[in-house]
Amino acid sequence: MNKFSPKDHLAKGLEDSVSQTIKETADKLEEAKGMDCCSNTEEEPKTVNRASMSEEELFTFAEHDMKESERMGYTEYSYWRSTFRTFFHNKVAVFFLVLMCILLLFTFIQPLLPNQADPNQIFFDENGMARANLQPCSEFWFGTNSAGQDLWARIWGGTRRSLIIGICAAIAEVIIGVTIGLLWGYVRKLDFFFTELWNVFDNVPQTIVLVLLAYIMKRSMFTLIFAMSITGWLSMALFIRNQVLMIRDRDYNLASRCLGTPIYRIIMKNLLPYIVSVIMLRMALTIPGAIGNEVFITYIGLGLPPSAPSLGNLVNAGRALMMSPELRYQLIFPTIVLSIITISFYVIGNTFSDSADPRNHH
Numbered sequence: 001m002n003k004f005s006p007k008d009h010l011a012k013g014l015e016d017s018v019s020q021t022i023k024e025t026a027d028k029l030e031e032a033k034g035m036d037c038c039s040n041t042e043e044e045p046k047t048v049n050r051a052s053m054s055e056e057e058l059f060t061f062a063e064h065d066m067k068e069s070e071r072m073g074y075t076e077y078s079y080w081r082s083t084f085r086t087f088f089h090n091k092v093a094v095f096f097l098v099l100m101c102i103l104l105l106f107t108f109i110q111p112l113l114p115n116q117a118d119p120n121q122i123f124f125d126e127n128g129m130a131r132a133n134l135q136p137c138s139e140f141w142f143g144t145n146s147a148g149q150d151l152w153a154r155i156w157g158g159t160r161r162s163l164i165i166g167i168c169a170a171i172a173e174v175i176i177g178v179t180i181g182l183l184w185g186y187v188r189k190l191d192f193f194f195t196e197l198w199n200v201f202d203n204v205p206q207t208i209v210l211v212l213l214a215y216i217m218k219r220s221m222f223t224l225i226f227a228m229s230i231t232g233w234l235s236m237a238l239f240i241r242n243q244v245l246m247i248r249d250r251d252y253n254l255a256s257r258c259l260g261t262p263i264y265r266i267i268m269k270n271l272l273p274y275i276v277s278v279i280m281l282r283m284a285l286t287i288p289g290a291i292g293n294e295v296f297i298t299y300i301g302l303g304l305p306p307s308a309p310s311l312g313n314l315v316n317a318g319r320a321l322m323m324s325p326e327l328r329y330q331l332i333f334p335t336i337v338l339s340i341i342t343i344s345f346y347v348i349g350n351t352f353s354d355s356a357d358p359r360n361h362h
Helices: 004-039 066-073 079-088 089-110 151-186 188-202 205-218 221-247 253-257 265-300 311-319 328-357
Strands: none
Touching: 004 151, 066 151, 066 265, 079 089, 079 221, 079 328, 089 328, 151 205, 151 221, 151 311, 151 328, 188 221, 205 221, 205 265, 253 265, 265 311, 311 328
């Protein structure tokens, strides 16, 4: 008795015919592919018979193209390009950078502009009286002070002088602090010496040093810069030293020492690039800090003389008039300029520090 019905025989026949068609189609595709390979390939590589090769042939060096390996390992990554690209992606930092550049540019070209008064010039009226405490007007944009001097000219002259003090103090702190910090952290023989030196200077409060030097020496810009620099490097040196200690014994530094690389080259090439962001941040914060110290020294009467306008002199003079509503402009205008400088440097320094971190590069 037949176990399969006519319906099963029909399905079996259809399945065999479809399988045969698929097989024929696959064979044709294989033949066409083989013909294309034969036409596009010059000659198939010969199979190496390693069993018939001698030991010298088996252990010969393989061919190596140095140019090809360099080309394959090349990357277009640039540390500084990535740093600036990350920085300019922050719109707030870019805004303060543009604002700071405009302020700096105008501060230093302001004396060269037409119709600009001398900061120490006193204006008199028809009766020979000093035009003191005039409200802001078309002639005196920021008004005049109690001596009849143009507050516009004195603010920009004071800003120029305070920026010079802040920038010079920041540069001195970076040079001294970074140099001592790098040597302190990397050269083990100098660790004891710099530790004791740091303890000696750190035990003397910076305020006392500023006051004593400002009192003993002549009241000038050099005195302020020297007084700020003599102790300002302490925090920078200690921070750099701690950063160097964390990366001093890494593999690439140990390898450099084993290869006989000079210490100055290890410091410049292996250590310094890792702390650039820290240095830029500290420098950006030192400038407004130095201006703040100048304001404090002037506030206690040991800063620059009144004939040398600075933001410290202007804030100190405006503070005495703060309780008079009609004279508060003499405090408001220099305070606004001082606030713009402080906030701008703070935002720019923090953003650049984050941008200089390779982990934030894309």
